[in-house]
Amino acid sequence: GGILYPRLSKTRDLLSLDGIWRFSLVINGSVDYSGGLSNLPEDKDLHLMPVPSSFNDIPTTTTARDHYGPVYYERIFEIPSSWKGKRIWLRFGSVCYSAQVYLNDEAILSHEIGHLPFQTEVTQYIEDDQENNMRVIVDTTLTNTTIPQGSATVLPGNGRVIQSVPFDFFNYGGIDRPVILYTTPLIYIDDITITTRVKGTTGIVQYTVDLGGTKNKVGTRVTVLDKDKKAIISSDSLNGQIEITDANLWWPFLMHNDTGYLYSLKVELFDGKQLLDTYTQSFGIRELVWNSTSFTINGKPVYFRGFGRHEDSDIRGKGLDLPLILRDHNLIRWIGANSYRTSHYPYAEEIMDLADSLGIMIVDEVPAVALSNFNDGLLGNHLKALTEIYNRDKNRPSVVIWSIANEPSSQEASSKDYFRQVANHMRSLDTTRPLTIAHAQQPDVDHTGEFLDILCFNIYTAWYEYPGEVDAIIPEVQRRAKAWHTKHNKPVMVTEYGADTLAGLHTLPEFVWSEEYQVKFMAQYFDAYDKLRAEGWFIGEMIWNFADFSTPPKYFRVDGNKKGIFTRQRQPKNSAHLLRRRYWYLAYLLDGA
């Protein structure tokens, strides 16, 4: 089935289950699920947890923060009596890493892989005239076959087992995105797929609507609405092609005076004159074309000026927080960026909605970060992650590149066959967007470049390599980019470069970790990028990272990864002002902004 975002409409009702849930860590099987959480003994911390949020930074103990394995959530709810006779659905925006959901003691739903939505129909399990009890067992354990991977380490002494991860962001867990109950009629709109092309000033909109439920004959109407919700054109067919003359195209931020233009497709099902179901899906009209030297949108070459980011903030961890995501997008506009990569996992749908409507181009990444030990179980989960990110994001104009992995061990011979299958799978779902991997390996030892359309690489000259030696930057960045382009004859972009910087630390002359060093370091990279741009196949730069973020304990990390241009509290370092000058200058130079 489809995974449309739940929306209120004339035919659909919606109830948020966000709020404060009962919560407990499960240590050595200490919680008896059958009895629920109402009788737990008093603890240091409240047996309460906000949803959505990561659980780790809410309590006061290291036991809770560093807990891995199962945790237990529970809440009680009633449904309105007006819901009788309708289908009722339960949808989770994301649970990290896996979830087993029980409704009134029945196991109704399970899902693995974080950062992706999942749902099921619950009509038959819901009590309409008494309280319903929902329990979710969330498990944060990562293994050799999960996406991403993790492993267990046994500590000396008490034999306590800790989770090790091959990536440097904190492995937050919990019900970290909204939980929604919603209704549909018995026959309902299950999925909508929209692709667009551009011919001159005409937008060509290809669409398919899938219905669910009883297959009785229904009347159908599909209408394209403009930004002001004015109907432009309609059809009575559930799949087909609509041409829009003088279309308002979807353009990235600063490439046009009206960027992020969104149309919507309103689908209606009728029984005679009676409206059975309606759902409205937004989309943008744009066409992506790429070749060996460029990536174009509506025929115009694009230069990406962006970020790698994280969903990460104080207290809530990776939990969706509306004030935070609006602040972030205001900062993105302030700095003049036109893009970011959802490093290293799909971001919340509410974030993606902002990108769609603001004209921010997204390199949409699956949670396949730092993969190695390629095996069949891993491949199965990886393909599942790709299918799910595609189903969730296929209609988003902001998504312009699929990133099928970050920094895999692509020097391992076994990565070749593995990524051939991964890339083939993604192409079987979508041929309208190019594929990439953000590479850490050198091009000469990599086995995956041939399966990709755009070559992205992460480079840390004068940080991890030759720390402090900013003179090494220009030659190294040029050498690496040229080596990628020469090997595969494809467009090249830098998806990470950055230096850890402690906000407020000043040294003259510049020294690693100071604000002066970050600024000096960036200026060298900018020169390298300008030289590469002149080659004609270098298509973008994304700095690592938008903001400081939390990491696992490491001797080289003080209070997290500090490569942010903004602090974790979203205030600028000196480097943010420099980057702002660069990005607005590029917009002026290349987009005519």
Ligand code: E9O
């Ligand atoms: C992935 C990202 O999640 N890339 C890392 C970032 C970092 O700041 C991390 O936050 O550590 C860098 C990868 C470093 C590879 C460089 C190899 C250098 C060899 C000496």
